[in-house]
Amino acid sequence: MTSTNSSGPSHPLERVLFEVKHTIVGQDTLLERMAVALIADGHLLVEGVPGLAKTLAVKSLAAAISGSFQRVQFTPDLVPADLVGTRVYHQHSGEFRTELGPVFANLLLADEINRAPAKVQSALLEVMQEHQVTIGRETFRVPEPFLVMATENPIESEGTYPLPEAQVDRFMMKVIVGYPTQAEEQAIVGRALRPPEPPQAMVTAEELIAMRGRARQVYVDPAIVDYAVRLVAVTRSPATAGLGELERYVTYGASPRASIALVTGARALAFLRGRDYVLPHDVGELALDVLRHRLVLSYEALADDVDADTIVTNVLRAVRTPEVVLRNR
Template identity: 80%
Template sequence: MNSTPAHLARYYNGGPTGLAGPNPLEHVLFEVKRTIVGQDLLLERMAVALLAGGHLLVEGVPGLAKTLAVKSLAAAIGGQFHRIQFTPDLVPADLVGTRIYHQPTGEFQTSLGPVFTNLLLADEINRAPAKVQSALLEVMQERQVTIGRETHRVPEPFLVMATQNPIESDGTYPLPEAQVDRFMMKVLVGYPAQPEEYAIVERSLQPAPPVQAMLTPESLTAMQGAVQRVYVDPAVIDYSVRLVAATRSPGRAGQPDLDRYVTYGASPRASISLVLAGRALAFLRGRDYVLPHDLDEVALDVLRHRIVLSYEALADSVDADTVLVRVLRSVPVPDVVLRDR
């Protein structure tokens, strides 16, 4: 990304935080890392999504501890965890629940589905048909489920973490763009380094220690309220808008050769998610104000799944990250003046 302005450098290197005491979520991440080796970026992005009230799409090959990571995080915050294995024969009632006729009373009773939890893992989400994906879409966007004529709210906090397998396409259904756009971030999970893999194998030889609850769902909800009070300078908002606008017209950002690779850029929902994720990251880092650097750190995760590449990009083996890195580097970083709020 762009170099850090000189007058902001001290805030990137352990400068004033504006928050008293350590961030409670740091203890949660430390507890999760007693079980998970590596995957620091995934764990941090999961924490950002929790604090910002967003959802996470994770792409990676099987066996990279994606399920274990979200299960451990749910245990560390003292919340409920449910896992749904998406398959082509799944129906919406398997997710949200249904109404069951109770013969002794002659009445219908509502049986709520597994989406009524704090952390929901939608494993291999692209294996489910469109009806199931649309049912999950309502839960993600509205935080509620409609069964018959009754509406039921899901518990708070609520996070959907969906996984995709990038190496297999047989029997899969591409996610609709409207649903992909509902995910605040898309994180790419890679293979661990050799020392990390050694530690993983070593830990597998003995029973894993139980994850201790370091928070309660109520305290996490209170932390989400504190995140909403983190200050966002108008210059930072303008920076997010300019970053997203550059994905729609790379030529206007000084990258005319990229115009042929982009069919559709990111929507205004990307601008919102960029600021919300940056605000949560600032809180996680112990600050009560957002810097442009926070947006830079989450930009790829927020934007990579929101742009639609052309067939020419596919033919030239150009992926979304390649386009975004060049576009984001061409957008000048604002000089944010920190002032009293």
């Protein structure tokens, strides 16, 4: 069994996260999930109240990988052209020219994405899945690596537009950001009293793309794939794992994208932690973030105050964890 620790391929990303932590206090889970999404070529949906450094986290990460960063504040009057770009007529030359929108960046922050109507939210569908934008008859590729991080505010629901299921399913993970501890908040206030130091670039975009290639070499045992598929299958039919009491709470379970996200995310997490093999624990650790936004709950679940995290937690307990024997690794 081979392990790649301090000198392994995860070392550059560890330096990146350490550099970001010069600016961000706490938020370890969010920062790690952002790194997983970068390596696994996924996108993040983040839910948290205002003031928890969601914007600063993305901006700092973009600086640490020497990438470009764009922030779009989603509002009800936003139109798709404000996001992806449009063709503009120039009177002096008599020609139409394409003006590219803010999605052409390495890290895009879609702030309060549920405040824009569905047609604007759907404008992200093509670029999130295909990493390209079609304007008129031309197709433009976005720079690589490309990460969309969208935020939602859980404390205000007036004037918001719930994300369509097709849009939500494109996000690899949904991370819930909570308040900092008292010690962390004291450190936050202390840092606010002195001028901030901008993060230094630790890796280039080209080096990050190369790390993606090395992460794809991380060994995934067939039992790990079977475990991820069984977890997702139980979200669709809880009774198959002895969870018949949850059947009335789930209208639709997770899609096959969830199985893919569990395996690719676990592979990226193993790479980030310096291993060249995936453990069942990696899948279980990401299960809440990968599955919570993919479950469509019934009105009975809302009435009984049962949320997706409760259902996923019960599924994790009910599904047997495989014993992976890593011979010849």
